[in-house]
Amino acid sequence: MQPTERLSLGDAGGSISVPVVRIGKGPPALFLSGADPLRSCDDWLRRLSEQFEVVVPIHPGFGGSPFVEHLRTPGDLALLYLTLLDRIGSATVIGSSFGGWIAAEMAIRNCSNISRLVLIDSVGFKFAEPTQREILDIYGQPAAEVRAALYHRSAFRNPDLSGASDELLRHIVEDRAGETYYSWSPYMHTPGLHRWLHRIPCPTLILWGANDGIVPPAYGEKIARSIANAQFHVIPDAGHYPHIENPSSVLTHVQNFLNSR
């Protein structure tokens, strides 16, 4: 989906221009994505936009959005998007994978504009011992094995990019480098971040693809146990991106969550 506008988020040293997709009508929802390697969440965003005014920032360094020198970590991106929330006001914040990491970094800092938090197959935490690998090293595996871990459905595991535009391919390459920049080391986590999850006061929904081969549902349950007001659900027939592989189920859970008190 193409950005619809650029938001200028000011700081003392000058403003940062962030490309943003803004679609739909309703209460605002901030959606933070990971480097979905096929850029295939358009269907999900359209469905979400039937109920929300959805705002999707393109992270600095991801396709079509230049790196910003002083934004070096997901914690820095969290401050950028808290600044964005200052602009749009109270919102439901939904983060998938790497985007979930950013959402968690936001929520432990300041939930005053986060009415509800949804984490979908989120990374960002290190619960286990140093030699225990909790998140598959996506940079150190054969590409086919990474796709098999990411996706449940074979159409996603064996994508055909032959008809893709140069721009789409460039964005896919840049998304991957952008995510790598923030997540190479420590790999996909902020040391000690899980120790601050207790600071999150807002109702939180943790959703997990039943077939996620990148980071298993048990990791999501650990996140849920660390947040006071959290519920955890597994999405069937889905890998690391359940909102892409099973958007109906994810939307149903989100609706039920928003309707609950």
Added chain:
Amino acid sequence: MKSWYFCEMSYHPAWTKTDGPLRNTLPSSHYDPQEGFALYNRYLDEYAMCDELGINLMFNEHHSTATCLSAVCTIPLAIMARQTKRVRLLALGMPLANRRDPLRVAEEFAMIDVISGGRVEMGFVKGSPQEIFPANGNPVDMMERFWEAHDLIIKAMDTHDGPFNWEGRHFNYRSVNLWPRPIQAPHPPIWITGGSESSAVSIAQKGYVFATLNTGFSLTKTLFDAYRKAAKPGMRTDDKLAYLALLSLGHTKEDAFRRADQVLDYVRNSGRTAPHFVNPPGYSPVAANVAALKAGITGALGSHQIVRSRTGERISRDTLTVENMIDAGVMFAGTPDMVCKQIEEFRAYVGGFNHLMFMSQGGWMTPADSVANIQLFGKEVLPRIQGIGE
């Protein structure tokens, strides 16, 4: 023209113990330390014999691999500082972006420069992509880290009035006060490898030696031309250009080609790397990655990892021959007459360079054959080429 002997110090005994990759994931159970003891000392002996022949020495390093036992390039450099008396000692090189402690790099080079009486040449390299995994340096901003480390090392070597602090983007030191400082002032000569015109330009602007590895007829001229064009007027650019070729010699063509084919065994095996390790995100340019996605190519995109014919076609590792490597300008092989002619032809084609680095040992080559290559070069080739460009 100056010459530089180079040996990858392979651990070829492991090459036949697996059909799979030799880099990054091969368990060290495939390595026998006693065999390693023999090989290290053999390789170092072969390096040491270059001293009396007047052949300078070049060392490199790789990690987690059976293709190269030199895991720390400054260790053989330090050994040769004591075992040689005259020749210059080049590390090509130190993978700066993969070093967590650039001050330690400055200390190592400075110590060796002093111990060797000022014979060190400091080569800084980006490093091969698979090296990023054992080093665990972020591939996306590695060149930014490379240049910050470079700046810090230069400042450390050229500061003689006490400590300074360095609070940079990648490195932090509360007190940099380099002891010893190098003999060569302000610092030993700097070399940098490159495979693109843009890197040639930036290295030319700094006035450093620009080295290309196995870039052959297809690419070397383009890179050297870019360097010459960007160099400051009046600079003797030939003295700043270096080329690494494979090389093999014999009193007869048959002997030379037999040894040359053994050198090629190194090339045939050194690329045994799993494809997911050779193109980490951010290492290669976006445009090259887009083209690879469109073409369905997985694997290395860097110029130094691809062998090309004279006309630019990719030569696969299965189709390497001594003849096509000579034709590509990647290898010089034959009798001393033949090799001198090949070097002169190549040098003329690319527009000149005064540093010839050569790799004349590979894999299963016997010590007798390795020594014969070095001695033939020193006695029969070097005397005929060293006057070129002087």
